Amino acid sequence: MIVRSLLLFLLAAFAEIGGAWLIWQGWRENRGLWWIAAGVIALGAYGFVATLQPDANFGRILAAYGGIFVAGSLAWGMVVDKFRPDRWDLIGAAICLIGVAVIMYAPREVS
Template sequence: MITIAAYIGAALAEIAGCYSFWAWVKYGKSAWWLLPGLVSLALFAYLLTFVHTPDAGRAYAAYGGVYIVSSIAWLWMVEGVRPDIFDLTGSGLCIIGAIVILVGPRLAA
């Protein structure tokens, strides 16, 4: 349960942090938007340390699927753009891949 919460929190923090840069560059918002964005990006990195796996690369790879699903949710809820069938299908495939990476059995080396 901690891993799921860490991934969801990390996704929200990363998307919000990246969006602050997007708003500054694309929407002409004040550079002050970057300060909470940087804090949010640091929080994103910290939250990923709560994922229960001994390997950082595996935690990051599985997180990619969660990030994609969260980004599509952001697109809909924050930006007001409704996802299409390709957004939803791609997100579903990515979350399946994330589950396989994170919980798949490991062969002994």
């Protein structure tokens, strides 16, 4: 269950960050409307991927995804744009990922 959830978070991050990057490229880098359209489609796909999470609580899923988004955005920047995060970026991302683990995977009492 945890592995499935983590894979869905990674897929969601790829769709959302990739979609935002495509729109950035289309608009800021003048690559055109096709890039922007592809970005909008990817962002829509992100919304659907989030619904596949096994936890039924929207707020919990989106709160945890926020941490994935932070770390994923830095990773995307490193791979795609050759961005070099400093230690504070990395520490911040690690804190966010710890938050994801607490929010999503801490043992809970079933009510």
